[in-house]
Amino acid sequence: MLTDRQLFILQAIIDNYIQSAEPIGSRSISKSEGISYSPATIRNEMADLEELGYLEKPHSSSGRIPSEKGYRHYVDHMLLPHRLSEKEIKNVKSLFAEKVMETEEVVKQSATILSSLTSYASIVLGPEIFESKLKQIQIIPLNMRAAVAILVTDTGHVENHTVTLPESLDGSDLEKITNILNDRLEGVPLYKLQEEIYKEVAGLLKRHVSSFHDALRFTLDTLQKSKHEKVFYGGKTNLLSQPEFKDIDKVKSIFELLEQDDTVHDLLKPDQDGLVIKIGQENDYEAFEDCSIISAAYTFDGKPVGTVGIVGPTRMEYPRVIGLIQLLSDGLSDTLTNLYNNGK
Amino acid sequence: MLTDRQLFILQAIIDNYIQSAEPIGSRSISKSEGISYSPATIRNEMADLEELGYLEKPHSSSGRIPSEKGYRHYVDHMLLPHRLSEKEIKNVKSLFAEKVMETEEVVKQSATILSSLTSYASIVLGPEIFESKLKQIQIIPLNMRAAVAILVTDTGHVENHTVTLPESLDGSDLEKITNILNDRLEGVPLYKLQEEIYKEVAGLLKRHVSSFHDALRFTLDTLQKSKHEKVFYGGKTNLLSQPEFKDIDKVKSIFELLEQDDTVHDLLKPDQDGLVIKIGQENDYEAFEDCSIISAAYTFDGKPVGTVGIVGPTRMEYPRVIGLIQLLSDGLSDTLTNLYNNGK
DNA sequence: ATTTAGCACTCGTATTAAAAGAGTGCTAAC
DNA sequence: GTTAGCACTCTTTTAATACGAGTGCTAAAT
Numbered sequence: 001m002l003t004d005r006q007l008f009i010l011q012a013i014i015d016n017y018i019q020s021a022e023p024i025g026s027r028s029i030s031k032s033e034g035i036s037y038s039p040a041t042i043r044n045e046m047a048d049l050e051e052l053g054y055l056e057k058p059h060s061s062s063g064r065i066p067s068e069k070g071y072r073h074y075v076d077h078m079l080l081p082h083r084l085s086e087k088e089i090k091n092v093k094s095l096f097a098e099k100v101m102e103t104e105e106v107v108k109q110s111a112t113i114l115s116s117l118t119s120y121a122s123i124v125l126g127p128e129i130f131e132s133k134l135k136q137i138q139i140i141p142l143n144m145r146a147a148v149a150i151l152v153t154d155t156g157h158v159e160n161h162t163v164t165l166p167e168s169l170d171g172s173d174l175e176k177i178t179n180i181l182n183d184r185l186e187g188v189p190l191y192k193l194q195e196e197i198y199k200e201v202a203g204l205l206k207r208h209v210s211s212f213h214d215a216l217r218f219t220l221d222t223l224q225k226s227k228h229e230k231v232f233y234g235g236k237t238n239l240l241s242q243p244e245f246k247d248i249d250k251v252k253s254i255f256e257l258l259e260q261d262d263t264v265h266d267l268l269k270p271d272q273d274g275l276v277i278k279i280g281q282e283n284d285y286e287a288f289e290d291c292s293i294i295s296a297a298y299t300f301d302g303k304p305v306g307t308v309g310i311v312g313p314t315r316m317e318y319p320r321v322i323g324l325i326q327l328l329s330d331g332l333s334d335t336l337t338n339l340y341n342n343g344k
Numbered sequence: 345m346l347t348d349r350q351l352f353i354l355q356a357i358i359d360n361y362i363q364s365a366e367p368i369g370s371r372s373i374s375k376s377e378g379i380s381y382s383p384a385t386i387r388n389e390m391a392d393l394e395e396l397g398y399l400e401k402p403h404s405s406s407g408r409i410p411s412e413k414g415y416r417h418y419v420d421h422m423l424l425p426h427r428l429s430e431k432e433i434k435n436v437k438s439l440f441a442e443k444v445m446e447t448e449e450v451v452k453q454s455a456t457i458l459s460s461l462t463s464y465a466s467i468v469l470g471p472e473i474f475e476s477k478l479k480q481i482q483i484i485p486l487n488m489r490a491a492v493a494i495l496v497t498d499t500g501h502v503e504n505h506t507v508t509l510p511e512s513l514d515g516s517d518l519e520k521i522t523n524i525l526n527d528r529l530e531g532v533p534l535y536k537l538q539e540e541i542y543k544e545v546a547g548l549l550k551r552h553v554s555s556f557h558d559a560l561r562f563t564l565d566t567l568q569k570s571k572h573e574k575v576f577y578g579g580k581t582n583l584l585s586q587p588e589f590k591d592i593d594k595v596k597s598i599f600e601l602l603e604q605d606d607t608v609h610d611l612l613k614p615d616q617d618g619l620v621i622k623i624g625q626e627n628d629y630e631a632f633e634d635c636s637i638i639s640a641a642y643t644f645d646g647k648p649v650g651t652v653g654i655v656g657p658t659r660m661e662y663p664r665v666i667g668l669i670q671l672l673s674d675g676l677s678d679t680l681t682n683l684y685n686n687g688k
Numbered sequence: 689a690t691t692t693a694g695c696a697c698t699c700g701t702a703t704t705a706a707a708a709g710a711g712t713g714c715t716a717a718c
Numbered sequence: 719g720t721t722a723g724c725a726c727t728c729t730t731t732t733a734a735t736a737c738g739a740g741t742g743c744t745a746a747a748t
Binding site for chain 1: 742
């Protein structure tokens, strides 16, 4: 168990290092507010803290920097709730104050705000639409060969596909199909669509539409499962300002990873609804060995549907970032829920 | 006017430099295929080419590198049509072979392909929708307070806004409004919508809907002018592999510029339908002083509606990139035109 | 039993000097 | 007109040295 003095010193070192990115020496700690021991005493404590694994030295005669274990302890046990500045709060709140909002727009803006308020890169996963329920289907013919199929869900999500029209289907067939689909599929969660088409729709199509085969294929095309939810990034360039990423190869491998939406989605998928902090090697990718990732799910109707996250160096301003992410994810949850659930 | 020998030497230097990124010395040119002069002779020619402004020296005793004027001359007068490899052609063609396509998806994929086939960053501006004509409007209520408004254009573009419902409008009002809009606005180009609303729609609303004021405001909200066309990026990270961008500050300023969609849009907006090549300082931004940008507009119905572009170092593989960009922009033009215009 | 002053020691960084190497420009000969 | 030869220039590499921040340890002070 760490003594109070050790905790104080650990805290001082981490806070300083987060600020300066330089190894911290005993002298500077000894001079810091609230402590009155000589450098030699501090040195002894630092040696102990190193032995316990909370600190490390870049080389034998340098000052100390926090180890991953040090950061972990800091984050788990030593974090004082951080007061965000008026300006920060105002900034975030203003995002949610807008009256007319596209969900996607709000989510995208979240990424932008988050990165502009930190010097890190932000990632926001758009709301998962898998569970949301079909509200209405529209099929709008564009010309003889193509039509646009539009799906609207109860969460205001609009999904559209351009589909080619089989020659065998004429305008009245389309109308019939649309009616059948709207009649049978309203309220069905998107992930069940395919199943329901076979179960509920196929029979009706056979009865009412002449070229059944084309009609069914067309229907399946139209309602094909939509892709992953979108991933929005903000301020990747910020990472280039961090001294730990002055090595271009390191940045490159990070950026390459961040260009793979699938991987990123995997990394952040909202499986928990609390705050997740991954420090350095706790991340599963080698490219992130010098990074920390802080993320929080936001919810709709109580269920986690998306994620707000920050990627930065392990030397991250944890308290502030955590505050911001919580503010933002709460805001997103409220916004979604208010907008689409209240009117129920 | 340059002699044949000077042209040959200039060509050799540029080709070599594009390959190696190292200043080229007289000896290596002298040894290259197709020339049989001694290094000393080459040196004399190189000195002349330098005096004429086509070459420059990083320092007084180094080999030569092409100047911007050199590249310009190369691009304008010396470019042999480049044969793309089978693989490249197949790769691009496969993109356009798909049957069911979302315009947006194709455009996005274009950016990805373009960057994967080059070691540069690609930018693709989505098709301009300003001129396209309204096909249909749908307003779908989600709950008591919100509705989704969907605009479909004749080019298959789908635009949707979430709008809040004024309390004074009930379901039958919405239906009336939708009918009026579809009746009066079909075929109107998007940029004229606002004008037409005042001219054609306002009067009808006044006559048929009780709370005229809310209805008009709602209508305007619904059809609010949509944002800029989308900008898709691919392979920004590629730039980090280029030796000229090993300086992190340079990369940073480039990336910062590339994060501003507005600026990028401005830079590439499809004002000409030919190929545009901007070399180094010909670009208006300081961040691009070591970059070249090659772009080509793609067309719909004969009019330029979007742009395909590549950002790389001035030392760019011009012939290959030009070939690729032309292939791709032609492909996009064909695809758009076939898909949405043929059926007319 | 803590704490601290003192001091030798370590190791990274900056500085300088010297050497190596690639390539040029010029002159004079071919 | 072409080329061999050579001195010269300028960058890059390597080595040697000095500097300095910070440590660890010991012995004295509290």
